[in-house]
Amino acid sequence: MSEPRRSPDRERLLAAVERARGVAAAHAEASERLRTLAPAVVDALRSSGLFALAAPRALGGAECDPLTQVEVFEAMARADASAGWSLMISALLAAVAGGTLPDAGAREVFEGPFPTFAGLQVPTGLARRVAGGYAVEGRWAFGSGVRHAGWVFTCAVVAPEGGAPPAGPPEMISLAVPRERVVIEDTWDVAGLRGTGSEHYRIEGAFVPEALTCPFPAAPQRRGGAMYSLPFIALVAAGHVGFALGVGRRALDEIAAVAPRRIKAWPQLALGSHAAFHMDLGRAEAKLAAARAYAFDALGRMWDRARAGEALSIDDWSAIRLVQTYVTEVAAEVAGFAYRAGGGGALFAESPLQRCFRDVHAATQHIAATDDAYEFAGRARLGIAELHPMLAPRQAAGGAR
Incomplete structure (x- = not known):
């Protein structure tokens, strides 16, 4: 029998984000000044147990499925992009290390409080x-x-x-x-x-x-369930997608809050009363919702393959790479709209709109969201794509559990 499609810990993990999100948001400007997460944010993430969300249960993790991961990373990035990104990186490296290190090494790394x-x-x-x-x-x-x-x-x-x-x-x-x-x-x-x-x-x-x-990159799976059979790039895909969706959603939250009180210099009316703004906001909502639905479809099909013990096909790889790039681009487009609509007030350091704009555009520079995903998808559609070594399936290993 295959694993359940969704994690039984979903509600607990989303509740943990709710407990940590206020601390992350309150210290977002401090983290920017420090150029690393403020200590209070790190403490909140540690005490929440969220760093363990993707690691194998055998090592104290929640072994959370990719679809639930999208929701958790989305929720934290919506509160603060830097906290969401830092959580994603630590949690997914814990998943990779926890799924592939030899037993003696895994015991050393994961002994005691859950590591970052x-x-x-x-x-x-x-x-x-x-x-x-x-x-x-x-x-x-x-x-x-x-x-x-x-x-x-x-x-x-x-x-x-x-x-x-x-x-x-x-x-x-x-x-x-x-x-x-x-x-x-x-x-x-x-x-x-x-x-x-x-x-x-x-x-x-x-x-x-x-x-x-x-x-590297195709270490044998040594423990855990179907998720740890996924090659590295597939295993981390949910993180990049969830992060981008969260920042895009935060940008729309912020512009919706600003619109009723932002008075445009010409013709001295609130932004929220302009029909053109209504139309642009509606389009942005549709684009982000469509990208989110696409993400759950693409990653859901990937997860179903893993649960069934099937290798990922070229078409699967095309979808996995496309969804990371496309969702990040849509989130950047949505954040760009919100930033421009925010006017001069969005320039100031205290405005979350400028921070969303900068943060999601930083994510567009990541290797997971590069334009060559579209090139690969085009070759796949024409039947001429070849798998890169980074997309190679994991080796078989005894003792996975």
Whole structure:
């Protein structure tokens, strides 16, 4: 029998967001000034249990399905984009690490209070084999949440033994390193998502035991249910979609609140009384609702395949990549409309409209939302698309539970 389509923890997790959202919203400006989440926000997310929402139950997680993940990340991003983004990154890295690390490594990482994670899954570091593990060095960008993380889960190329170049693609690994052994650089001075603390970070020759590593990108599933059989890009898709939907919704919330009291200089009438604004707002509502429905359809079909134990097809991959890019673009369009409609008042730092505009446009720069998703979909439609190694299915592994 396949797993239930929706998590039994859905209501509990959404209630947890409700408890944390007020703290995140109240400290949004402080997080911007600090360029990382304010300590009160981190404490609220920890105490809510939300960092554990996507990790395997065997490690203390909620093992939440992708559709519920969309709703949870959407709700937190609606309260504050930086909090929503930071929650997404930590929770999904916990899912990847929890589903794939060897048993000894998983016990070490997940013992005690539930851990927080940061890290970039792009192999810009180098790992050299040594007795019992790897000596790792390198520099990575975009370590969202690294200043409050307990672990950095990142990725490196394995140096060929003997110095000979590999005959095929290089071997790559993911690896978990305690945050204390990572050098954080002060680089996150940016336009959007300022409160995420997405600093560059370095690892300088640290020893990483074999138990804290796994193959990348197609590590074997070692524990958990159907969700952890999904390849990396599919596993994290719900996070990017939920984040974008939440910021788009917050932008429409804000412009709806501003419209009755914003008096346009010409002809001295409230924005909320203009028929043209009514039409534009209606279109924006329809666009965001349609994008949300598309997201639940595409990710629902992906989840149904995983629950049935079926491999993802080229058409599935086309939909997974399309939905992340398209929903992010729609959210950016909606936030752009709301920002422009907000007039001069939207320019000021205290306006959530400018923050929504900046934050969602920062998300459009993420690799998960790039335009080549449309190119891939076009090739898939013509029957000429090929799977990238990042889309490869996970290896089979015994002991998944």
